Amino acid sequence: xxSISELYDVxxxxxxxxxxxxxxxxxxxxxxxxxxxxxxxxxxxxKLGDDIWIIYEQVMIAALDCSRDDLAWSCLQELKRxxxxxxxxxxxxxxxxxALERYEDANKLYDSILQDDPTNTAARKRxxxxxxxxxxxxxxxxxxxxxxEQFVGDQEAWHELSELYINEHDxxxxxxxxxxxxxxxxxxxxxCEQYAEVKYTQGGLENLELARKYFAQALKLNNRxxxxxxxxxxxxxxxxxxxxxxxxxxxxxxxxxxxDEVDCVQLKFQHIHGEGLSC
Amino acid sequence: RTYFFSYCKMxxxxxxxxxxxxxxxxxxxxxxxxxxxxxxxxxxxxxxxxHGALALAPMLEVALTLIDAxxxxxxxxxxxxxxxxxxxKEARPNQVAEKVAARISENFSEAxxxxxxxxRFTMDCFVPVLFIYDHxxxxxxxxxxxxxxxxxxxxxxxxxxxxxxxxxxxxxVDFDNxxxxxxxxxxxxxxxxxxxxxx
Numbered sequence: 385x386x387s388i389s390e391l392y393d394v395x396x397x398x399x400x401x402x403x404x405x406x407x408x409x410x411x412x413x414x415x416x417x418x419x420x421x422x423x424x425x426x427x428x429x430x431k432l433g434d435d436i437w438i439i440y441e442q443v444m445i446a447a448l449d450c451s452r453d454d455l456a457w458s459c460l461q462e463l464k465r466x467x468x469x470x471x472x473x474x475x476x477x478x479x480x481x482x483a484l485e486r487y488e489d490a491n492k493l494y495d496s497i498l499q500d501d502p503t504n505t506a507a508r509k510r511x512x513x514x515x516x517x518x519x520x521x522x523x524x525x526x527x528x529x530x531x532x533e534q535f536v537g538d539q540e541a542w543h544e545l546s547e548l549y550i551n552e553h554d555x556x557x558x559x560x561x562x563x564x565x566x567x568x569x570x571x572x573x574x575x576c577e578q579y580a581e582v583k584y585t586q587g588g589l590e591n592l593e594l595a596r597k598y599f600a601q602a603l604k605l606n607n608r609x610x611x612x613x614x615x616x617x618x619x620x621x622x623x624x625x626x627x628x629x630x631x632x633x634x635x636x637x638x639x640x641x642x643x644d645e646v647d648c649v650q651l652k653f654q655h656i657h658g659e660g661l662s663c
Numbered sequence: 664r665t666y667f668f669s670y671c672k673m674x675x676x677x678x679x680x681x682x683x684x685x686x687x688x689x690x691x692x693x694x695x696x697x698x699x700x701x702x703x704x705x706x707x708x709x710x711x712x713x714h715g716a717l718a719l720a721p722m723l724e725v726a727l728t729l730i731d732a733x734x735x736x737x738x739x740x741x742x743x744x745x746x747x748x749x750x751x752k753e754a755r756p757n758q759v760a761e762k763v764a765a766r767i768s769e770n771f772s773e774a775x776x777x778x779x780x781x782x783r784f785t786m787d788c789f790v791p792v793l794f795i796y797d798h799x800x801x802x803x804x805x806x807x808x809x810x811x812x813x814x815x816x817x818x819x820x821x822x823x824x825x826x827x828x829x830x831x832x833x834x835x836v837d838f839d840n841x842x843x844x845x846x847x848x849x850x851x852x853x854x855x856x857x858x859x860x861x862x
Contacts, residue, residue, distance in 0.1 A: 519750055551716070582719065585718070585719050585720040614725045
């Protein structure tokens, strides 16, 4: 079996940089991380300097994803030796227990971290992940809501909560979470677009119109967001066929304007199809 | 019944995103047989749809529209829906599965709903890991598991195991990947070629 560096003709620095990129952009390509990281650790540990500790952490988590308990265990031992009293390492030990489905032991470990340091967000989030893994969605949602009351700025948590709500088909609450994210990240086209998808799914003329607006906004922020473009088209189409009703006299106005927009969007599609653009 | 193209692509899709729920559509050839028995529908191919959040409508509607158009061009019909849940022990169909499958059966009365059994999913594929549901009296009923639902189980098993071993799932394209980059082709011609190569 040839090594990664031979197969792909890369140097150890390039492998280290790839790992950093995956770490910073939060990729979950665990099999690749294990392949690249394991070779880096086994062959080039001495050259990595202090980077090695964060690489051990990254590789350990990826190893858990791939059921490589051998690799996870050895990474954990190195980290335990270097940082004997660290909560961060303890949390990794907890994640290993989770991977082995020893949820009670994992919870005990996290509880001991929280006794020492009640503000430790990582341990709290792991406990919520355990609930999700066990299929206890309502409890996970409740705990996550309590967590967010204390840690209002935690974007990862707001996003996780929106996902949980979407899975439970509680679109109104999912929309609320995405609104929080859009407020703090007004330039993020992905949140805009996801919000629009949730509104569209909720249905009803008002929500469809709102969806159309937010798809348009997402497209304004990133004109290569294909989901936003498709969504805009769907939104326009859905709202351009609304009949007049006394409850909503503006509907026909929207409808007429939206029918014109549908043509514009169709032209844009043809243009993009020709160029094969990507997001 | 399932042809090996459909089976191996379903499993490759699930293998590519082990931490997510995945879903997709099955397509069958459109034959007009007057006295066709119930299980003469042959699912010749499958189109992987999404991974992650399956319960959102707009992209699903886009996918159904585009895939329906593609089917019409190729004399196919959307004949089924598959889903693998996020959690390993959860193999029951949920609201999303039932809604989409019901919508498909409006257009194709013999539509099947397929749930993958994550807990028995292995690299060797020694047993089929599907639960197949048929629509009877507005309810979805699970069939008795057997290899009868496969056109050729031995081939299917052999090919799927070989593809999993060679990590072909890394190049599998689902509709989500297509939305990320329109150049990604959800008909997966490369994987189809590999399958034919292994026959």
